[in-house]
Amino acid sequence: MAAEAAVAQRRVPFNRRIMLFLAVLGPGLITASVDNDAGGITTYSVAGATWGYDLLWTLIPITVALIVVQEMSARMGVITGKGLSDLIRENFGVRVTFWMSIALIVANLGNVVAEFAGVAASLQIFGVPVWLSVPAAAVAVWLLVLKGTYRSVEKFFLVASVFYVAYPVTLFFAKPDWGEIGTALVVPHLHSDGAYVAMLIGMVGTTIAPWMQFYLQAAVVEKGIKPEQYGMSRLDVIAGCVVTDVVAFAIVVACAATLHVAGVRVETAGQAAMALEPLAGRHASWLFAFGLFNASFFAAAILPLSTAYFVCEAFGWESGVDRKYGEARQFYWLYTSILVIGAAVVLWPRLPLVPIMLVSQVLNGMLLPFVLVFMLLLINKEKLMGQWRNGRWFNGVAWITTAVMIMLTVYLVAIGVRDLLA
Amino acid sequence: MAETAPQGETAADPRFRFLSSIVGRPVRGSDGARLGTLTDLVVATGEQYPPVESLVLTGRGGRRQYQWSSVERFGDRGLTLKAGAVASTPPEQPLADRIPLVEEILDKQIVDVHDAKLVRVNDLHFLELKGQLRVAHVDVGLRGLIRRMGWEPFVDRTLRLVRPGAPYLKADHLVSWKLVQPLDQSAGKVRLEVAQRLLATLHPADLAEIMEDLGRDQRTVLLGRLDVETAAEALEEASSELAAQLLEEVPPEKAADILEEMAPDEAADVLSDLPGDTRDEVLAAMERPEAREVEALLAYPQDTAGGLMTPDRIQLAPERTVADAIGELRRRDEELPLVYEIFVADAGGRLLGICTLRDLVLHEPATRLGAIMREAPATLGVHDRLREVAAAAAKYNLVSVPVIDEAGVLQGMVTVDDILGEVLDGR
Structure with a gap:
């Protein structure tokens, strides 16, 4: 190991060494960053503004669940060298794959709509009108992904994930009471209120989303991480999960310390950013809005692309931005349609965005149990994983996590459907 | 719903059948009692269009295997076995030169040697002749997908009404079995002669692209099927990161043989992407003159004239x-x-x-x-x-x-x- 490092130092220039370092730390960190997308930031802002610190305690169990699930995705990617949709197709056949792909496309389409709504809301705070910001963002994403090379796009994503630091910095302006926060983190504050329970489940649902498992596994495979390097990869995943929840923590606290204390109620992240201005100053508001823009744009770049990849991979269609249009028609059509529909929905005048978000949330919730169960079945297959199957103890934890996630999402789907019908 | 008897009745011979129309159907004993559901067909690979040798069914007693010769008759409604058919336990790992089609081929990625690309198998196409089933093609097209979904009759009827000239109605995307290279590890023991020979005739750039698209184990299998010269040509076309990954998976002697065949500048690029101890091992296994050439190049960073140059010249x-x-x-x-x-x-x-x-x-x-x-x-x-x-x-x-x-x-x-x-x- 030491000899290897010495050789690397002699041969590889400094800036490339940094890139190599980031290459190992890539998949977990990028997945985690995209996890705090527009939907996530909205949920955390509303949670903080409405319930103050009362939901903070959920972040620790959420982090544990996130690590349990993501670790399995990364491990499967490293050991099998195949993506999740690939494995599902090979082990569960065409029908399962087909319905899963449909659900994934529709759920992710909903997520993309949320991202563009986030782009619109955040740029409005800087005075950019919606009719300009949304098409410009869509075109920028399209060009970035189709005209850039894989390496340049990945560098861009890594840089974008650094900007999440905007949220912890916002905390500095919010001047929270750290003693109170410390207690709130470890002592659960339970309310029997239905809205509180719904908020709690919303936080879990937005943190552990179906598409992430596909994305993380694909990214690990793309990196070509080998079983010997798995220890590193696991650290990357754990670090990513922790970073995700530190950012979530910062958002909840920033909103709780300002909006909740002042009694301001918000429904979206954009409103939260605006409401911050009189309470924590213009800089806090701008930072918050910038963070929202970065997160939304980042996720809008990744979601349509990864959805197109997973579907094409499962059906054996050629995919990848380095293919010509004639070679990978399905891939380009899927990618472009998801992007265009996602942006167009936001631009549609007087379109009811809230029900659309609810549908997306319900679909994500319906898909998640299947994805988790498939993952558990796959990771316990001896033929696939050999000695890397779940140990008995870990398997217990994983099944319990899955069972809890399933119960919560069933509840979430139920209230989502109820609200949609109301 | 035609039922054909393997022996005697030849009116419907020869005819084509798809795997999806056989698998999942009930298997009955000679007395009509249901034994289980057909879950797999095993072929022997010696021939160009290999015959189905045995069948695997899953019933209440788990998985059981029967010789194909003990099939009395089969059709769309399922199979009936002859009296006195003997069951055996299917092996945990497929035997050498035997491929269980559902387990190893269906839904998997294979190399279509003719079009030089990676495809996914949606269905398999058999020729039924004198009671024997022989694998003729793999179906990699949209039609195969729709058939697997069980929507073929519906989609066909609708399309005929709406657009009778649709190319979909005629175009089955079938690839001849002899042009197919399965890439699963256990199928790695299998030798499919024609496809193997054709692999070496693919353009190295196509081979490199196929390798980029494959999972890690599969690309190692594919590399193992190539002769040293073809492997070297393909790796020259692949990214040096990928080439390094692949060479790490093979024994140092084989890696050394491949690197010797590569242009020295490409070989040096690949070596510089290998971890230090593997690199030393491979360099030690290389022939002296080649190793010295490559070592000299390794002293220069990759993006300088020294790293880019090849010592081969006139x-x-x-x-x-x-x-x-x-x-x-x-x-x-x-x-x-x-x-x-x-x-x-x-x-x-x-x-x-x-x-x-x-x-x-x-x-x-x-x-x-x-x-x-x-x-x-x-x-x-x-x-x-x-x-x-x-x-x-x-x-x-x-x-x-x-x-x-x-x-x-x-x-x-x-x-x-x-x-x-x-x-x-x-x-």
């Missing part, structure tokens, strides 16, 4: 003639990269000038090189950066730019294909 003394130069070109054609310029140097290796192929063609065979050579329009130092290398080649329209050390001794040349590759990568 270098002759000024007293030698045009005929000598052409003879040298013919003799070393195999090992040389892109050649357009040949280099004239003195006994100490100092570069005196260059001759182009055009010069060699235009002058009498007996002309001395010293008389027709011209000064090299540009030379590079080993530490020159990629930008300067690219600028020199572009400015003077050079196919290969000579690289010299401080004393003016020729070290090698950088060819334009390597410059292009590097410039495109770093875009």
Whole structure:
């Protein structure tokens, strides 16, 4: 190991060494960053503004669940060298794959709509009108992904994930009471209120989303991480999960310390950013809005692309931005349609965005149990994983996590459907 | 719903059947009692279109295997076995030269050797002849997907109404079984002769692209199927990261053999991407002259003239003639990269000038090189950066730019294909 490092130092220039370092730390960190997308930031802002610190305690169990699930995705990617949709197709056949792909496309389409709504809301705070910001963002994403090379796009994503630091910095302006926060983190504050329970489940649902498992596994495979390097990869995943929840923590606290204390109620992240201005100053508001823009744009770049990849991979269609249009028609059509529909929905005048978000949330919730169960079945297959199957103890934890996630999402789907019908 | 008897009744022979229309159907004993559901068919791979040798069913007692010869009759409604059919336990791992089709082929990625690309198997197509089922094609098209979904009759009827001329109605996307390379590890024992031979005829760039798309284990399997020369050519076309990953998976001796066949500059790139101890092991296993060449290149960073150059070149003394130069070109054609310029140097290796192929063609065979050579329009130092290398080649329209050390001794040349590759990568 030491000899290897010495050789690397002699041969590889400094800036490339940094890139190599980031290459190992890539998949977990990028997945985690995209996890705090527009939907996530909205949920955390509303949670903080409405319930103050009362939901903070959920972040620790959420982090544990996130690590349990993501670790399995990364491990499967490293050991099998195949993506999740690939494995599902090979082990569960065409029908399962087909319905899963449909659900994934529709759920992710909903997520993309949320991202563009986030782009619109955040740029409005800087005075950019919606009719300009949304098409410009869509075109920028399209060009970035189709005209850039894989390496340049990945560098861009890594840089974008650094900007999440905007949220912890916002905390500095919010001047929270750290003693109170410390207690709130470890002592659960339970309310029997239905809205509180719904908020709690919303936080879990937005943190552990179906598409992430596909994305993380694909990214690990793309990196070509080998079983010997798995220890590193696991650290990357754990670090990513922790970073995700530190950012979530910062958002909840920033909103709780300002909006909740002042009694301001918000429904979206954009409103939260605006409401911050009189309470924590213009800089806090701008930072918050910038963070929202970065997160939304980042996720809008990744979601349509990864959805197109997973579907094409499962059906054996050629995919990848380095293919010509004639070679990978399905891939380009899927990618472009998801992007265009996602942006167009936001631009549609007087379109009811809230029900659309609810549908997306319900679909994500319906898909998640299947994805988790498939993952558990796959990771316990001896033929696939050999000695890397779940140990008995870990398997217990994983099944319990899955069972809890399933119960919560069933509840979430139920209230989502109820609200949609109301 | 036609039922065909394997023996005797030949009215419907020969006919085609899809795997999806057989698997999942009930299997009955001679007394009509249901034994289970058909879950797999096993073929032996000796023949070009291999016959189904046995069937696997899953019933209350778990998985059981029967010889195909014990099938009394079969059709769309399922199979009936002969009286006294003997069940055996299917092996945990498939035997050598046997492929369980559902387990190893269906839904998996395979290499379509004819179109040089990776495809996913949606269905398998059998020829039914005298009670034997032989694998004829794999179905990799949309129609196969729709058939697996169980929507074929519905989609066909609708399309015939809406658009009778639709290409979908006629176009089954079938790939002949003999052109197919399965890539699963256990199928790695299998030899599919024709496809194996054809693999070596694929363009190295296509092979490299297929490898980029494959999972890690599968690309190792594919690499194992290639002879050393083809493997070297394919790895030259692949990214050096991928090539390094692949070589780490094979024994150092095999890696060394492949690297020896590669152009030294490409081999050096790959070696520099290997972890230190693996690199030393592989270098130790390489033949001395090749290893020394590559080691010299490894001393330079990848994006400098030294890292980009290949030591392979034609270098002759000024007293030698045009005929000598052409003879040298013919003799070393195999090992040389892109050649357009040949280099004239003195006994100490100092570069005196260059001759182009055009010069060699235009002058009498007996002309001395010293008389027709011209000064090299540009030379590079080993530490020159990629930008300067690219600028020199572009400015003077050079196919290969000579690289010299401080004393003016020729070290090698950088060819334009390597410059292009590097410039495109770093875009």
